[in-house]
Amino acid sequence: MRLECPPNVKVIRVPCSGRVESFHLLKAFESGVDGVFVAGCLEGECHFLIGNLQAKRRVNYVKGVLKAIGINPERLQMYNLSAAMGSRFAEICWEMTEKVKRLGPNPVKTGRGKEV
Amino acid sequence: MVVGEQKPLEEILEMIEPYDRLILAGCKGCVAVCAAGGEREVRFLASAIKTARKAQGREIEIREVTLERQCDPEYVEQIRPFVGQYQAILSLACGVGVQFMAEHYRQIPALPGLNTTFVGGAERQGVWVERCQCCGQCVLHLTGGICPITRCSKSLLNGPCGGSSNGRCEIDPEVPCGWQLILDRLKELGQLERYLEIIPPKDWSLSRDGGPRKVQREDLMR
Numbered sequence: 001m002r003l004e005c006p007p008n009v010k011v012i013r014v015p016c017s018g019r020v021e022s023f024h025l026l027k028a029f030e031s032g033v034d035g036v037f038v039a040g041c042l043e044g045e046c047h048f049l050i051g052n053l054q055a056k057r058r059v060n061y062v063k064g065v066l067k068a069i070g071i072n073p074e075r076l077q078m079y080n081l082s083a084a085m086g087s088r089f090a091e092i093c094w095e096m097t098e099k100v101k102r103l104g105p106n107p108v109k110t111g112r113g114k115e116v
Numbered sequence: 117m118v119v120g121e122q123k124p125l126e127e128i129l130e131m132i133e134p135y136d137r138l139i140l141a142g143c144k145g146c147v148a149v150c151a152a153g154g155e156r157e158v159r160f161l162a163s164a165i166k167t168a169r170k171a172q173g174r175e176i177e178i179r180e181v182t183l184e185r186q187c188d189p190e191y192v193e194q195i196r197p198f199v200g201q202y203q204a205i206l207s208l209a210c211g212v213g214v215q216f217m218a219e220h221y222r223q224i225p226a227l228p229g230l231n232t233t234f235v236g237g238a239e240r241q242g243v244w245v246e247r248c249q250c251c252g253q254c255v256l257h258l259t260g261g262i263c264p265i266t267r268c269s270k271s272l273l274n275g276p277c278g279g280s281s282n283g284r285c286e287i288d289p290e291v292p293c294g295w296q297l298i299l300d301r302l303k304e305l306g307q308l309e310r311y312l313e314i315i316p317p318k319d320w321s322l323s324r325d326g327g328p329r330k331v332q333r334e335d336l337m338r
């Protein structure tokens with residue numbers, strides 16, 4: 001399968017989405033990243049049982065934090081898909097890229113003040 | 117442990133608004149265990165504050181430290197070498213830690229990053245519950261190991277009020293009636309006769325009504 005992905009998406013591999021800590025997500029925004037999505041396995045299909053559910057909770061928690069500090073929580077998303085869903089992955093990459101483009105750059109880089 | 121909860125970020129950001137150089141001080145004691153003010157929380161909050169400030173185009177310098185405890189002078193003193201370079205201390209310790217910081221460092225304000233909520237324990241991961249109100253005169257041996265001061269919403273000492281129904285307290289159906297718990301437990305222990313003993317009124321001057329309390333151990337004092 002040769003699927004085209006937007007070149008701006010950087011993939012960070014983790015053994016399970018449950019390995020992603022709230023701090024990792026926040027740190028990405030602190031360092032100026034425009035958007036982040038966590039791609040976990042389908043719900044109910046986590047090899048470690050609840051990794052993807054924990055990831056979902058953490059994503060929601062960090063969304064709240066982003067809102068409180070004036071960054072649009074839409075910049076952070078959680079998706080669930082299986083390793084066999086390559087075309088869906090490419091689709092999500094495009095979707096996220098479009099979303100973030102609409103929102104413009106992370107205000108951390110522009111210092112333009114709260115966006116929400 | 118002393119259980120605390122981080123203040124809303126908006127409140128913290130407002131509190132530190134005037135400052136551009138800040139010490140963010142965590143504590144490895146109780147508040148680290150209840151995930152409110154340990155090393156991880158310091159790291160996270162520092163990142164949140166820096167992100168918020170960058171977004172406003174006004175960067176802030178944060179010195180992250182997590183002390184062994186903030187309720188002991190020897191550890192509180194550890195930040196003395198660099199405290200002069202900063203404009204305020206935001207403490208993620210319980211209220212005791214914040215006050216110890218304030219007492220030790222008179223030139224700059226000590227700000228609370230947490231609301232100190234109660235003395236309690238972890239019911240399960242991520243859930244903490246109140247178990248002790250520090251009344252200064254423990255009666256747990258009389259009440260089956262369940263605290264009537266904490267678990268009964270009215271802190272009654274001799275059996276339930278009229279609001280107890282189906283084992284629930286009248287303040288909220290989610291809250292078990294403390295006295296129901298005590299009775300069940302006494303029954304379990306075969307100590308139901310304890311229930312007939314009248315517990316005399318407590319001396320509340322040993323609790324919060326007697327002003328700030330102090331414990332002194334001559335044998336340990338220097």
Ligand code: SF4
Pocket residue numbers: 267268269270271272275276277278279280281284285286287292293294295296
């Ligand atoms: S219902 Fe039970 S717990 Fe609630 S106030 Fe009455 S005795 Fe106390």
